[in-house]
Structures are given as C-alpha cells and as structure tokens.
Amino acid sequence: MSNLSNIDDRHSRFELRTLLETSRLLIESQDPDFVLNNLLLITMGKLLVSKGMILIYKPGEDTYLVSRSKGRGWHKEESEINANVSIGQQETGVLIGEKHSELFEELGIEKESVLFNLKTSNYHIGFLCLGPKGNKQAVTERELEFIESLTIISSVAIANSRMFAEMRLINRRLDRKVHDLNTLLQLSKDFNLMVDRDEIARVFKFAMLGQMLIRTFFFALDVNGKKSIVSISGVKEVPSEEELDYLFELEDITHTSKESTCEFLSENNIQLVIGLRFQNEKIGVVGVGARANKQEYTESDVNFLQSLGNLALLTIQKTLLLEERLEKQRLDEELNLATTIQRGLLPDPLPSIEGFDLAAINVSSRQVGGDYFDFIQTPDGGHLLAIADVTGKGVPASLLMANLQSMLHALAPIDVSLGEASGSINNIIHDNTPADKFITFFWGKISEDGSRFKYVNAGHNPPMLFRDGAEKPILLEQGGVILGAMPTLMPYEANEIEFKKGDLIVFFTDGVTEAMNPQQTEEYEEERLIECVLKNRDKSSQEIMDAVIVDINKFADNIQYDDITMIVLRVN
Amino acid sequence: MKNFSISIRQVDAVRVLDISGELDAHTASQLENSLKSLIDQDQILIIVNCRGLDYIASAGLGVFMAYIEDVRGMGGDIKLTNMNERVYNVFDLLGFPTLYDIHDDESEALTGFKK
Numbered sequence: 001m002s003n004l005s006n007i008d009d010r011h012s013r014f015e016l017r018t019l020l021e022t023s024r025l026l027i028e029s030q031d032p033d034f035v036l037n038n039l040l041l042i043t044m045g046k047l048l049v050s051k052g053m054i055l056i057y058k059p060g061e062d063t064y065l066v067s068r069s070k071g072r073g074w075h076k077e078e079s080e081i082n083a084n085v086s087i088g089q090q091e092t093g094v095l096i097g098e099k100h101s102e103l104f105e106e107l108g109i110e111k112e113s114v115l116f117n118l119k120t121s122n123y124h125i126g127f128l129c130l131g132p133k134g135n136k137q138a139v140t141e142r143e144l145e146f147i148e149s150l151t152i153i154s155s156v157a158i159a160n161s162r163m164f165a166e167m168r169l170i171n172r173r174l175d176r177k178v179h180d181l182n183t184l185l186q187l188s189k190d191f192n193l194m195v196d197r198d199e200i201a202r203v204f205k206f207a208m209l210g211q212m213l214i215r216t217f218f219f220a221l222d223v224n225g226k227k228s229i230v231s232i233s234g235v236k237e238v239p240s241e242e243e244l245d246y247l248f249e250l251e252d253i254t255h256t257s258k259e260s261t262c263e264f265l266s267e268n269n270i271q272l273v274i275g276l277r278f279q280n281e282k283i284g285v286v287g288v289g290a291r292a293n294k295q296e297y298t299e300s301d302v303n304f305l306q307s308l309g310n311l312a313l314l315t316i317q318k319t320l321l322l323e324e325r326l327e328k329q330r331l332d333e334e335l336n337l338a339t340t341i342q343r344g345l346l347p348d349p350l351p352s353i354e355g356f357d358l359a360a361i362n363v364s365s366r367q368v369g370g371d372y373f374d375f376i377q378t379p380d381g382g383h384l385l386a387i388a389d390v391t392g393k394g395v396p397a398s399l400l401m402a403n404l405q406s407m408l409h410a411l412a413p414i415d416v417s418l419g420e421a422s423g424s425i426n427n428i429i430h431d432n433t434p435a436d437k438f439i440t441f442f443w444g445k446i447s448e449d450g451s452r453f454k455y456v457n458a459g460h461n462p463p464m465l466f467r468d469g470a471e472k473p474i475l476l477e478q479g480g481v482i483l484g485a486m487p488t489l490m491p492y493e494a495n496e497i498e499f500k501k502g503d504l505i506v507f508f509t510d511g512v513t514e515a516m517n518p519q520q521t522e523e524y525e526e527e528r529l530i531e532c533v534l535k536n537r538d539k540s541s542q543e544i545m546d547a548v549i550v551d552i553n554k555f556a557d558n559i560q561y562d563d564i565t566m567i568v569l570r571v572n
Numbered sequence: 573m574k575n576f577s578i579s580i581r582q583v584d585a586v587r588v589l590d591i592s593g594e595l596d597a598h599t600a601s602q603l604e605n606s607l608k609s610l611i612d613q614d615q616i617l618i619i620v621n622c623r624g625l626d627y628i629a630s631a632g633l634g635v636f637m638a639y640i641e642d643v644r645g646m647g648g649d650i651k652l653t654n655m656n657e658r659v660y661n662v663f664d665l666l667g668f669p670t671l672y673d674i675h676d677d678e679s680e681a682l683t684g685f686k687k
Contacts, residue, residue: 172665179665183630190597203597203631206604210633213667215641233638292637293667 015146018042022150026157030164039154040068043116043130043147047139051131055081055107057090057124064107064126071131075108083107090124093117093148114139116151120159128154180304183211184311191315195322201231204312208288209233211308212301216268216289219309220244221316222282230316234289239264247273247285253302272297274305276313284313335367335395342368342398345405347375353383355450357570359541361549362563363511369563370397371509372404376412381448384412387460387567388441388483389509396437404429404439404483418445422456422480422492429484439483442476442507450571453505454496458483461510464526466533468502473530476505503571504544506533511564512548518557528555541568577624578606586617586685588678592624595632604635607650611639616648619681623654628662636672649673651681 022042026035036054044052051071055064063082066075075081083106089095097104097111104111112132118125128151133139187207194200201219208217216234220227227244239247243264252275260266265273269290276284286309288297297305342364350358353375360373370390377383388404390397407428411421422443429439442463444455457463459482464473478495480488508529515524529548536547545568552564576599581588587610595603610618620636622628636650643650651673655663663669675681 175661176665179630179662186629187597187631193598199601202601206600206631206634206638207597207629208634209637210630210635210666213637213671215637234641292671 018046019146019149019153023153026154027160029157030161032158032161032165035154035157035161036068039128039150040070043128043150044070046147047130047143048134049131050134051109051113051129053109053129054118054126055129056126057085059123067126074129074131081107090117090119093119093151094144095127112136112138114144114147116147118151118155118158120155122159125155125158177300180211180300183207184304184307187308188311191311194315195319197230197316197319200312200315200319204308205231205233207308208286208305211304212288212297213292214289215292216270218270218285218287219312220247220285221313222248222284223320235264235268237264237267247287248275248282250275250285252277252282253306255297272302272305274302274309276306276309278313278317283317284309338395338398339364339367342402345402346373351375351377351383353446353450355572356446357541357572358568359545360565360567361545362565363560364563365511365560366394366563368395368398369393370401371511371563371565372401373507373565373567374405374408376409378445379413379415383446384408384443385446385507385567385569386441386443387463387507387509387565388439388443389460389511389563389565391436391438393563400429400433400437400439403432404441408443417494418443418454418456419492419494422458422483423488426458426481426483426488426492430487433484438485440510441483442479444476451499452496453499454494456480456492456494458492459485461508461513463505463507464530464533465497466504466506466537467500471534473506473533499571501571504533504537504541505567505569506544506548507567507569509563509565511560511562512552512566514562515552515556515564516559516561517555518559524552524555541570544568544570576602578602580606580610583619583682586619586682587615588619588621590621590624592626594627594629595625596627596629597631600629600631600635603632604638607635607639611642611646614646616643616646617685618643618648618650619678619685620650620652621654621678622652622656622659625655625659628659630666633663633666633668636668640672649685651675651684653678653681 022038025038029035040052040054051074053066053074054068056067058065063080066077066079066081069075069077083103085103089100089103094117095103095115097113101111104113107129109129110132114130116128118128190203191200204219205217209215218232218235219230221230227248229238232238243262246262250273254273256265256270256273258266270287271290273285273287275282276286286305288305346362350360352358362371362373364371370392372386372388374386375383386408388401390400407425440460441458442455442460444453446453455476457477457479462475462477465476466473478493480490480492513523513525513529516522528551532548532551533544536544545566548566576593576595579590581590589606591603640650653675654677655674663674668674673681673684
C-alpha cells in the first residue's frame with residue numbers, strides 16, 4: 001500500500017511541476033504558435049497518443065482552422081473544417097466522443113478521442129484534439145483534469161499574446177498615422193517657403209514615392225485650360241493630350257481596373273487616380289502606381305493622397321496668383337508711366353493767344369485715353385487748334401492718339417493747306433490701323449492777325465459758334481469723312497469764318513454730349529450743353545467750361561464712362 | 573541652407589555615400605543629384621551610410637524609391653547602413669525593410685556586395 005501511495009505522490013508532484021513549468025513558459029511567451037505547439041506536444045506526451053490537433057475557431061466564417069496537426073490520418077495543417085459547434089459545446093471544458101458523436105464525425109476524429117476546449121471566460125478560441133491512447137485504455141479522470149488545467153493556462157496565454165499582437169498592430173497603425181500627419185505638417189511648412197513650382201512638384205513627388213512606397217507617379221495640372229504634367233516618375237511614356245483629357249474626366253477617386261481603356265494607365269499599371277479641386281473646379285490629377293509591398297490602397301491612403309495633393313495644389317496655385325499679382329503690378333506701373341507720357345502730349349500750360357480767352361480740359365475715364373486736343377503755333381505766327389476722339393478707350397486708343405499728335409506737330413511747320421493735310425493724315429491712319437479704328441477730328445487755324453478761322457471737320461462733333469445776340473449756335477461742320485475709315489477719295493474741304501467781337505466757340509468730344517444719367521436711360525446731349533453755355537454766356541472761358549463740367553457731373557451723378565475733352569475759345 | 577551634407581568615398585568597387593544632418597523636402601534634391609550622377613557613371617554598387625543622419629522625411633525616402641529599381645535593373649543595389657533608431661523607425665513604418673537591404677554596419681553591406 002505504502003508503495004502505491006508513494007507512486008501516487010510522485011505522480012502528483014511530477015504533474016504539479018509540469019503545470020508550474022508549463023504555465024511559466026506559456027505565460028511568458030507572447031508567441032501563440034509557440035504556446036500551441038508546446039501544448040500539443042506536452043499533452044500528447046502525457047497521454048501517450050499518436051494523433052493530435054489544434055483547431056482555431058474563426059468567428060467570422062464559423063469554421064475551424066487546423067493550426068497544428070501531428071500524427072497520421074487527421075486533417076492536414078492549414079486546412080479548414082466546417083463543423084457545427086453549438087454554443088453549449090463552445091462553453092464546455094471537455095468533450096468526449098460518446099456524448100458528441102456528431103461533432104466528432106464532422107471533425108473526422110475517432111470517438112475515443114477527446115476535445116479540450118480552448119477558451120477564456122469571454123470567448124472560445126478553439127479545441128485541442130487528442131486521439132485515442134496507444135494502449136486503447138480510457139482516459140482517466142485525473143488525466144482529464146491535468147490536461148484541462150493545461151488548456152486553461154494555454155488559453156490565457158494565447159488570449160494574452162493575441163491581445164499583445166493586436167496592441168502592437170494598433171500601436172503601429174497609430175505610429176503610422178502620426179507619421180502621416182507629421183509629413184503633412186512638415187510639408188505644409190516646407191511648401192510655405194517655396195515659390196518655385198518645379199521644386200514644389202518635385203518635393204511632392206518624392207514625398208509620395210516615400211510615403212506610399214511606390215515608383216510610378218504622375219501629377220498633372222490644368223492652368224488656364226492648358227493641361228500638362230508637372231512631375232512624373234517611373235512611367236514609360238508621358239500621357240498624350242487625349243489621355244490627359246481623359247484623366248481629368250475620371251471620377252475624383254478612381255481605382256483603375258486592369259482593363260482600363262486608357263493606354264497610359266494600363267501600360268504603367270497606375271492603380272489609383274485622384275482628382276484635386278480648387279474652388280470646386282478640377283485643376284489637378286494625381287496618379288499612383290502599384291505599391292512595392294503589394295498592398296492595396298486603403299481609404300486612409302486615399303485620404304492622405306488627397307490631403308497632400310491638395311496641399312501641393314494650393315501651394316502651386318499660390319505661386320500662380322503671386323505671379324499674376326506681380327504682373328499686374330508691372331502693368332500698373334507701365335500704365336502710370338503711359339499716363340504721364342500722354343499728359344505730356346497735351347499742351348500744358350495752355351498758350352495765350354493775343355485777342356482770345358482760352359480754356360481747355362481733358363479728363364480720361366481710364367489711366368490713358370483716346371481724346372486729344374492741341375494748340376500749335378505755326379511759322380507764320382498763326383495758331384493751329386485741334387480736337388479729336390479715337391474710337392475705343394484705354395491703351396489702344398491712346399496709341400492712336402499719340403500717333404495723331406506726332407503727325408500734327410510734324411505738319412505744323414510746313415506750309416500746306418488744311419484740306420490737303422487732312423487728306424494725307426487720313427491716308428496714313430487708314431493704312432496703318434485696323435479697319436475698326438477711326439478718329440473723329442476737327443482742326444482749324446487762327447490767322448496770324450486773329451481775325452479769321454479756317455477749319456476742317458473730319459467727322460467730329462461739330463464745334464458750336466455762339467454769336468452775340470443769337471439764340472442758336474452755328475455748327476462748324478464742313479470738312480469730310482471721319483479719319484481712318486477709307487482712303488481719301490474726296491478731298492477734305494476747308495471752310496473759313498470771320499471772327500466777330502464776342503464770338504464764343506465751344507469744342508468738345510462725345511464724352512460731353514453722351515454723358516449718361518445714373519439710370520443709363522438718357523444722354524446729356526447738345527440741348528443741355530447749349531442751354532448751359534447760354535446761361536453763362538457772359539462769363540470767362542474758364543468759367544463757362546467749369547459750369548459745363550459741373551452741369552455734366554450733376555447730370556451723370558459724377559460717374560464718367562467716356563473720356564471728356566472740351567475747349568472754350570472766346571474772341572475778346 | 574539646412575544642415576545636410578553628403579560625401580562620397582570609394583571602398584573597392586563600392587561607392588559609399590556618407591549622409592548627415594536632416595534629409596527633408598529641402599535637401600532631398602541633393603541626395604537625388606548624388607545618386608543620379610553615380611548612376612550616370614555606372615557606379616551602381618552603392619552604400620548609403622546614415623551614421624550622421626539625424627532626421628529623414630518622406631521626401632527623403634522617396635528619393636530612394638525613385639532610383640532603386642533603376643540601380644537593381646542595371647545589376648547593382650543601394651544598401652543602407654548605420655541608421656540610428658529614430659531614423660530606422662521611419663524606414664520601418666513605411667515598410668522599407670522588406671524592400672531594401674538595411675544593415676547595422678557598413679562592413680556587413682560591403683560583405684554583401686562581395687558575394
């Protein structure tokens with residue numbers, strides 16, 4: 001008897017030690033494979049069985065994966081078994097063949113085998129299957145207890161290592177996210193310092209290559225309707241114009257298929273194309289090729305691509321706007337200079353002509369304009385007086401105005417008749433300007449003694465001659481057609497008037513008579529001009545002119561649409 | 573200019589690039605130029621020794637991506653060595669260790685080229 005109990009004691013001690021050592025080994029291990037392998041070997045050795053399996057439950061698919069299989073005749077490792085395991089069975093510690101014959105059949109194991117549940121208090125991990133004992137004897141209660149203890153310890157170890165692995169994965173994902181954010185943050189700082197578009201595009205490219213682990217990449221931009229590749233890597237051939245158009249027409253996020261009809265996409269194995277928008281308009285497209293780690297592009301990759309792409313796009317947009325602003329600044333400076341030059345082309349101060357009281361004004365609606373007036377002394381002591389209006393406004397009109405000014409100054413010293421000179425000027429302008437550019441032009445010459453005024457009107461608003469006592473002005477209309485419309489076929493006809501004391505002539509451009517009221521329904525017109533002049537008839541030229549300007553401004557509520565030029569000449 | 577520098581050494585048939593400082597968006601093009609000129613001269617056994625490298629940004633990693641296939645296609649390789657832990661972490665996070673030959677020490681990489 002004492003001998004038997006001695007053996008029992010030794011057994012117990014051996015089992016306790018095994019349990020203790022195994023538990024230490026398993027708990028310290030963070031490798032589930034190691035844990036499972038050890039569990040299988042220890043238990044097979046303990047029961048002296050020649051077949052053993054570890055089945056791991058796959059909750060999503062409701063199947064069992066054969067994670068370990070030793071011995072012959074059972075399922076191979078890595079195979080999967082469909083087995084109906086009830087919830088009750090998933091919660092039972094030990095299952096024996098007699099009671100669960102159906103399940104044993106499904107698993108393909110003999111009914112003398114035993115299933116030990118691998119489970120924690122929360123969930124079912126799988127089963128440890130041990131085949132029939134080599135000596136055909138039944139498994140004793142004590143053996144069952146021992147192995148159950150081992151499976152419990154192993155289950156805890158597996159659950160722990162699984163949790164650990166999951167944590168490690170989460171940590172790594174977090175690290176990656178932090179890195180992604182850092183990249184975005186760093187690049188937004190870097191881009192801020194860059195003004196060179198090529199550099200921005202290049203940095204964007206390298207950041208993409210590094211971040212996505214890719215080699216193939218393209219970045220295309222649409223700048224004012226012109227699409228082009230701004231940076232590219234690893235492609236065989238750059239996309240054609242049609243292909244670029246196609247890329248811009250794709251959905252904003254396009255996972256391309258292998259059968260893409262676009263050769264550029266399929267040839268270079270571009271897997272993802274992302275459209276980038278600025279103020280809702282698609283002006284950029286980014287494409288990325290296959291990743292070197294063979295991974296698919298996830299939603300978070302797409303997000304990152306979009307963010308970084310938008311960052312690059314905005315930076316490039318910023319440089320374009322900056323350039324536009326600089327260009328505008330340069331143009332403004334040029335225009336200011338042009339204004340100064342044009343001012344210099346007009347007589348300032350006005351000359352004084354003996355026997356006359358003179359006033360003149362020129363107000364451009366823009367920085368430069370197409371109105372012109374001038375006084376030029378001729379070699380014989382007379383004075384040329386001119387007023388003109390070039391069609392259109394701004395720079396084009398001002399160029400033609402300058403051209404006319406130089407012609408008049410070249411002609412003034414030469415003794416030619418007004419009519420002939422008008423014909424020559426018309427031919428020159430007609431030859432040298434587009435068909436839709438004309439000049440209405442009036443010029444006249446005050447004789448050397450100031451008694452006569454000879455003039456030619458080439459389609460200009462007729463100047464008004466107010467004579468003492470008359471209620472209506474005489475219109476100075478004679479001359480010919482507008483300058484620049486056609487070659488001089490009919491000579492320009494000059495007309496001459498004798499000045500009388502008190503004569504008042506008002507010369508003006510259509511900016512005066514066509515000034516609009518704020519409602520844009522009515523023009524100032526000749527009637528109002530005549531009325532205003534008559535009302536101020538006895539005042540000085542300057543006062544009459546000021547009165548007209550005040551009247552126009554009142555009528556138009558100070559809004560000027562066209563250049564305004566006016567000369568008032570009074571015979572003393 | 574940012575604190576970044578490259579110098580090139582020759583060890584037998586291998587060109588060793590010693591890079592130090594910060595490899596980021598601004599300095600990536602310097603590395604690109606060095607790699608490009610080595611490739612142009614058919615020097616395709618390349619070791620990039622990162623002993624002095626304090627920081628690497630994604631743009632820096634992108635330069636390696638852009639040239640590795642060309643170099644390998646010509647029968648050479650770019651091996652990386654002597655990274656500090658922080659720099660290695662970035663390489664690791666983006667998945668570089670599976671694609672690149674990364675060694676703790678330059679001598680291992682040199683031995684690798686001799687095989």
